[in-house]
Amino acid sequence: MENNTRMSYLDKRALILNELAQAKELLVQLESDLAVATSTNGQLLVPIILSSCEKSLSMLSRMKSEAFTEPQTTGSNESPCLVNDCDSDLSGNSYKKRKTIPTWTEQVSVCEHTGLEGPVDDGYSWRKYGEKEIFGATYPRSYYRCTHKSAQGCLAMKQVQRSDEDSSMFGVTYRGTHTCIQAAHLLPGQSQIKPDQQDEKRQKKTQETIISFATNCHMKTRDSGAAQVVLGAPSFSFPSASTPIPCIAEESDNNNNNFSSMTHDNHFVISPFSSSFISSTTSETNSFSPYRMNNLEGDGQYSTLEYDDLCEFTSAVTSELDSQDLYLDFDFLHGASYDSNFPFHM
DNA sequence: TACATTTGACCAGG
DNA sequence: CCTGGTCAAATGTA
Numbered sequence: 552m553e554n555n556t557r558m559s560y561l562d563k564r565a566l567i568l569n570e571l572a573q574a575k576e577l578l579v580q581l582e583s584d585l586a587v588a589t590s591t592n593g594q595l596l597v598p599i600i601l602s603s604c605e606k607s608l609s610m611l612s613r614m615k616s617e618a619f620t621e622p623q624t625t626g627s628n629e630s631p632c633l634v635n636d637c638d639s640d641l642s643g644n645s646y647k648k649r650k651t652i653p654t655w656t657e658q659v660s661v662c663e664h665t666g667l668e669g670p671v672d673d674g675y676s677w678r679k680y681g682e683k684e685i686f687g688a689t690y691p692r693s694y695y696r697c698t699h700k701s702a703q704g705c706l707a708m709k710q711v712q713r714s715d716e717d718s719s720m721f722g723v724t725y726r727g728t729h730t731c732i733q734a735a736h737l738l739p740g741q742s743q744i745k746p747d748q749q750d751e752k753r754q755k756k757t758q759e760t761i762i763s764f765a766t767n768c769h770m771k772t773r774d775s776g777a778a779q780v781v782l783g784a785p786s787f788s789f790p791s792a793s794t795p796i797p798c799i800a801e802e803s804d805n806n807n808n809n810f811s812s813m814t815h816d817n818h819f820v821i822s823p824f825s826s827s828f829i830s831s832t833t834s835e836t837n838s839f840s841p842y843r844m845n846n847l848e849g850d851g852q853y854s855t856l857e858y859d860d861l862c863e864f865t866s867a868v869t870s871e872l873d874s875q876d877l878y879l880d881f882d883f884l885h886g887a888s889y890d891s892n893f894p895f896h897m
Numbered sequence: 898t899a900c901a902t903t904t905g906a907c908c909a910g911g
Numbered sequence: 912c913c914t915g916g917t918c919a920a921a922t923g924t925a
Contacts, residue, residue: 681918694917696917
C-alpha cells in the first residue's frame, strides 16, 4: 500500500513536471506571438502565467523523492518517528519498529481562551489511544490516532500536551499523513454525525476558520518544516498535515516556494498545483474579501505566514469549500510592490 | 450495540 | 533502568 502511494506520488510528480514544462513552452511561444501582435491584455498576463509555471516547475523539481524514501526528522520533534512503513505491520506491533520508521511531522500550538477542554477540532476525527505522564512536564501527553486507522489504514497520529508555562496553550504534534477520506470530504456514513448535521458543522467550521484566521493569528515556521501556529481565536486550527494537496514540508526559506500569484487588486490567489491535485468540481473561485487580513498586526504583534503554513491553511479551506483557488484579500499590501518571490511575510 | 476513552502493562531505545 | 510510545482490556457514553 505504501509502495503504491509512493509510486503514485512520484508518477504524479513526473506527469505534472511534464505538463508544466509543456505549458511553459507553449506560453513562451504565445509570448513571442503576442509580441508581434498589438498590445492586449493577454500580453500582460503571459509573463505572470509564465512566472507561475516556472515557480511550479522549480518547486516540483525540489520535491525530492527522498520525502518518500528516507527517514526525516524535523528537529523540533523530540519524539521518535513512529509511522510509515508500518504497512507491513499494521496489525499492531508497529511500536516495535519505532526508530526505523520515517515520518512527516508538524507541530502546532493552539491557544484556547474559550474554556474548551482542549485544542479545537482540526477537522479530522481522532481516537485517543493513550495518555502518559511526561517527565518534567506538569500535564500528561495524550496520544491520538486517526479514527479510520482500522477501516482505511490511515496512519495519521497526533500528540496533545498542555503547555507548562501557559495552561491555556496546547502543543499539538501531528505525525503522519491522513490517507483516509474524512474531514474535508466526509462521506455520508463515515461519521457518526448525520449528513445534514455534517453540512451544518462543516459550513460553520469553514466560516469560523476564515474569520479566526483573518482576525487573530500569527504563525511562524520552526526548523525543518515544522510549523508553529499561535492562535488567539478559538475556532481555527490546521488539519493534520495531510490533505490530498501536497503541501510538502519543503524548507520555507526557498522563496520560490509558492504556488500563488498576486492579482492587480492585491488579491492573493493560492492555487496549490491547480487541478492536478485537487479534484475540483467547480471552476468558480471563492472570495474571502469580507474577512480582511489587514488587522493582523493591529495589536502590534508581528505576523509571519510562511509558505508551508499558508499552504496548510489553504488546503484546509479549499478542501472545505471544494474550491480550486482561494482568494485572500491583502489590502494592507496596497502600496507595497509585489515581489515575484513573495514569501508570505506579512 | 458500537464506538470512544481510560488506564495499567508492555516494549524499545537511550 | 528510565522514559516515552503503544497496546488492549475495562469502562463509559450515546
